[in-house]
Amino acid sequence: MAEAPAVAAEPLIAAHRRHFPKADVDVLRRGFEVAAFAHRDQKRKSGAPYVTHPLAVALLLAELGMDTTTLVAALLHDTVEDTSLGLNQVRDEFGAEVAVLVDGVTKLDGSKWGDRAEAETFRKMILAAADDLRVILIKLADRVHNLRTLHWHPKPEKRERIARQSVQLLVPLAERLGVYVLRREMEDLAFANLRPEAYEEIRASLKETERDRAARLGPLVDQVTHALRSAGLKAQVETRNRHLYSIHRDRRANPILDQTIRVGDATRITILVNGPDADCYLALGAVHAIWHPMPARMKDFIAAPKHNLYQSLHTTVVTADEDVLEVEIRTPRMHRLAEFGIIVHINDAAQTSTRLVRDAARRPDLDWLRNLLAWQAHPDSGQYLDSIRAELRSGSIVVFTETGDVVPLPRNSTPIDFAYAVDPELGAHAIGAMVNDRLAGLHTALDDGQVVRILTSDSTTQGGPSEVWLETAQTGNARVHIQRWLDEQRADRAAVDGRLRLVKVLAENETDLLELEQHGVALAVCRRLGYPDLEALYAAVANETVVTAELAEQLVATPAAAPVYGQE
Template sequence: MRSLGERERTSHQHASGARRGRARAGEGRAPGTGGDRSPPDPALAPLLAQYRAVCPGRDEHELVRGYRVAERLHRGQLRKSGAPYITHPLAVATILAGMGMDTATLVAALLHDTVEDTPYTLGELRADFGDEVAVLVDGVTKLDGERWGARAEAETFRKIVLAAAADLRVLVIKLADRLHNLRTLGFQPREKRIRIATASHELLVPFAERLGIRVLQREMDDLAFAARDPAAHAAAAEAVAAALARVPAAFGPAIGRIGPALRAQGVSAETSVRARHLYSVHRTRGGDVAGLRPCEAARLLILVDGPDTDCYVALGAVHSVLHPVPGRLRDHIALPKDNLYRSLHTRVVSPDGDPLEVIIRSRSMHPLAEYGIVASVREAGDRAAGREVAGRRDLVWLSRLLAWQSAAPSDRFLDGLRAGLAPGTVAAFTSRGRMITLPAGATALDFAYALADGTGERSIGALVNGRPAPLSVELRTGNVVEVLTGPAAAPSADWLDFAVTAHARMEIAQALARSRAERSADAGRRGLREALAGRRVDLLAAEARGDALAVARDLGFGELEELYAALDAGSVRLPDLLERLAPG
């Protein structure tokens, strides 16, 4: 998949010619798709080992078959590193196998570049591997750059978002694909490394975060960080390593108090220290990592063995022995994040006076916290994985993307996507208790448009926590918002100064464009009516007879309003219309 230009492939001309010849002869179709049960290629060993470890007892034949097809189709293609190209789809499938993805996803990962880069067609793939695999491969296949031109990148991402609406596994494959490309980014020229890394931080890492796949998000974050700013990455790595070396002394006294407190409350739990990833530390410190303390480089994680309610008992136990910092408790169990993440976060003061971050979750919450939507796939198993992932409609961020993406023109789509995926969220509520999640910095106007019932365009103000507020007021998590509307209200151009979400901005821009078109059509019609009146011709009668519409169609306009707007804009001359409607 060559999205954002990361393809690392070169081809031997004689191999390419041979593949084209086989395709013309009808031999390019899925070589090796029969009942071949010969021993698998040794190169498959890492993939099969991961598959057996996470999914013991499943039939490996489809993986072997998918690999053999991909290997033969990509034969002769090389990565920029000089390695055979098959090493890339094999690595992508191995990443996904280690996460516990289902067999169909792994087969699709092995085949994900065949339709784009070989004579193998999507129809042939569907016939050989079935609809499920074909849908996944099609979802991640890059659009033809020659056909789409400058719009190819934006339209490829639009295609991925649409495919994700049917099956989120498309995004998971895309993320694993990008992760492997980031791992091998050193073989690319510096300018291309920076471009790919920047795009990863702006678009792909946020997708990983929104799907809750922390294991991918952390590594992608750090690899992109290293490519964009090697010096800052090295400084962060050195500072974090030094801080982690002091973790036992810094965290030991706190852990020594927490253990007995949990046992006293009858809570069985495991307490461990979790290091933060480098880019997170760098961003939190604003790039200045000098003097980094252990409490800034790591957090305490408490995994509770019992039911979810024991997490709150554990929280009380922690607060009973370590002083809590006011205002720093976040309950993501009662109020899960957009990506369904559930945990309690609190900040306490250690016996030595340092503030410590403590995360508390049950063991049943842990897989979802680390693997997000992938945990659902793992639980569903092969037979139900597609239905499980396709049916997740509780991911609010995806619904929000889908609400506006189909109408966004190519030149605005990627900017809107970046804004929609920007880090940070606000959870505000309607007066009836419905939660609306919005990006950080969102306003009451964004809230109004998020209601998706026409409220946005009729807005005139808001009540925030019962108090009057302008539509430009920035919302905070926990705010209760009531949008005030008026029957004659309409969007104004200054709304674009404080609307944050891509959906709101798109709706406002479209409403303003419609309003301008209507004003222009009215002005053009008024000018034509007055000119025709001077020739004793009634425009209303000409419209009723169909004469005006016939003239509009003859000039290439589908509707009268388009003709009148063109007249106002000067692209249609008034004397020409008069000659047609009132000759002589």
């Protein structure tokens, strides 16, 4: 039995060494031994030893190219939550970095947090991810393996809840980070649990038409290969099967179409160009020279990358045999990013330093994560989670400043969202916008690729956020700043109103509030009542939290403090 942990960890070590030949694998062995011991009395729903789960999660991350620290944290990710092993013990044994990652993915105790546990756990994970994105990647790998083994769970309602939560929260997170390899698998596994009949129908149809599709696809690959070679391009032509949920989504969007699965429904052609980015456009020309491009179906994500690092040229063509095909054109580097997204940058950084790995969370193309952080101020757990779901599923667009800076935003965003994404002060002073050099209202929905300029006013009486802005804004960042501004304005108005009430009551006693303020009497009473400043006290008067007459009595009865404002 003493040799079992070492043997079980070998596939993990082998996978890790393919990406990091010089890695310290002893710490992986130690991590597995600690996990195996901590989970020694626990079983999965399948009856397998529980440690097979963290080992599978770590192996998945190793195959994706994640660093040693992440793999150790993956091995230990359930120990603090499910065993007697404490976070301090993890920190003492494996260091602060591993402990932070483990803590980031540790669920909050449901017995203490009740119905708020899910939302507060997600809030905690997002906060941790803002400092280190590897927290989210461990969570995504954890969910992939849980979905792979979800059929072992005896309760259908639990299977459905886990699958639905995956679609609503974790699939969009994988998409935002560009980790399409995990997104596709999660979508298919959740699809199999949520719509088993539709899943089986598509799977059976794919199998039934597989031979015919392969026979039609072969000559098409030969045609495009010859066209690229004739254009003097060095390129590799690959075919990629679309995942089942993607096919289902297209069918649902076009229910009146014939539901027979054809070549283009199930397969995309991917061209990997071995050359500079400009050669991708030459390859696009070669494709359009042999097949007819469909109008408005060409997308250039090389000149204007997606918010999640994705770059590629997309075109949809009709072949001579009237097959409709989607063709993707990219370089090998772009292809790696298209599959693994942020993991590529973390992998590259890990070859140099741990600090650079953590810095990956601060990339400018991760503004969407900072938008999620803006929702942390939301006090209501249920509404917080609903807001996060809405922001994640909203899709994305890319707009530009006048100087060409890229500003990624959720779909249906307005110039208000744009202004706050650029600078909160710009948002607070916005009175209008120029979109593609044309005047536009602040509530106009923006489209991909537009150039936006915000018109502002320095006047304190003109413009400014309003309740309507709060209803229009799409991003958490904008909504939180607008709400904060509105709250401050309400507080200012309340303070003025409360002070006026107090002035009137004191005047009846022939007492001047300004004099009490100048001699420190008002501030002394304010502090005694537990208010941070006079504005807060006066706002409490307006809100009737403090009774005006009683406050006036205290002010009159309090002796003056030391002279202020230079008085003698």
